[in-house]
Amino acid sequence: MSPQELQVQQKRALEAKQEQTLSARTFIPGADIFEAAHALSVVLEMPGVDKGNVDVSVEAGVLVVEGRVDFSKYEDMQPVYTEYNIGHYRRSFSLSNTIDQGAITAEMKDGVLTVTLPKAEAAKARRIEIG
């Protein structure tokens, strides 16, 4: 495979369903989703988010991922040239009931969050032997 040139992906701002009382913009982290035999994995890019500032929750069958950036370090810095904006991240996914919601785990590395959603026993594909 020949090496590919990386392209810039513009950050997408989250469109809230309700009116916001605060003006600051929240961004939608880019995501990959893949499925293995035993689990579904959601991989989200949230540059600038420390693992202590991530919330992963499941409520009423919806997986909600939130990441907060620490912008206090920007306090005494004057922007002279910018190409991207910064802000907190939020994205949600509806889960099917085939996920074992109590067994979800998450891991953060280099600004990338991997959420592993194990499948419930009943949802695992079964190989049918032909008798």
Next chain:
Amino acid sequence: MYHPLDALFDLQKALEARLDSDWLRGATGGGGAYPPINVFQQGDSLIAILEVPGVNKEDLQIQAKDNAIRISGRKTIAYPDGVSVHRRERLSGNFDRTITVPMQIDTESIKAEYRDGVLALHIPRAESDKPRTIRID
């Protein structure tokens, strides 16, 4: 009372206002526009902040010569064997970008810090380039 989210909004507005300003005068090149970069001034120094989520520290190279700084590397995305991919929004590949700043810099003293997918370069202005106040005798 000053709400911290107001502070974030103010920062977002300030970043927006400098979006693609001509400060770098198009002096960015070397093959591409990735990674995206923000440049700040802090005292006599410049701080360049680049977002490269998912890039290993070992896969990042930074070189400096005169007033040019080159940031290159590669981003790899690996899936475990035998999985089916439902959604793919993240991109992988190589990158190579050079920025030329409009001032003399002290290349020996550039500091790089990589954390949470964000690369911060602390670029001090060269002593010889700092403006001097001339006293009137």
